[in-house]
Amino acid sequence: MLINTTRFGPLEVDGDRIITFRDGLLGFPQLRRYALIQTSIDPIFFLLQSLDDPAIAFVVCDPRAFVPDYQVPIRSDDLELLELKDLENCQVLIIVNKVGDRLTGNLLGPLVIGAHSFLGKQFVLSEKQYGTRHVLTRIPQPLPVTKTA
Numbered sequence: 001m002l003i004n005t006t007r008f009g010p011l012e013v014d015g016d017r018i019i020t021f022r023d024g025l026l027g028f029p030q031l032r033r034y035a036l037i038q039t040s041i042d043p044i045f046f047l048l049q050s051l052d053d054p055a056i057a058f059v060v061c062d063p064r065a066f067v068p069d070y071q072v073p074i075r076s077d078d079l080e081l082l083e084l085k086d087l088e089n090c091q092v093l094i095i096v097n098k099v100g101d102r103l104t105g106n107l108l109g110p111l112v113i114g115a116h117s118f119l120g121k122q123f124v125l126s127e128k129q130y131g132t133r134h135v136l137t138r139i140p141q142p143l144p145v146t147k148t149a
Contacts, residue, residue, distance in 0.1 A: 060093040066136040083117035104133040
């Protein structure tokens, strides 16, 4: 399936792998269908592209790449909502933002996606050790270039 995006132009996505967030994402409740697209920048980061609004896309990543012990507490009724039997068949992602010279991740608003159902839900956590702008990494500054004779 070919989708047109305002930032990245036309992109090909597998129509069988469309992720549905029944409640949308925080701030975007009307946008429910998304495609997860591998970026060419870094294999850790993905693009979560809205199929309902071509102007909306989020950079996301697996939080455990930066916070190895990160866990999302999920109740059994949420597992049922995502058509999951356990947490083994799901993917946890966080939304990434660039703030100054840092990449930050929203560890309080993880996205949980069923690997087989392609149903997703954004959770709102109240864990004190996490934040909405958890520093993941610093962006290296380019080295100054000097002209040599």
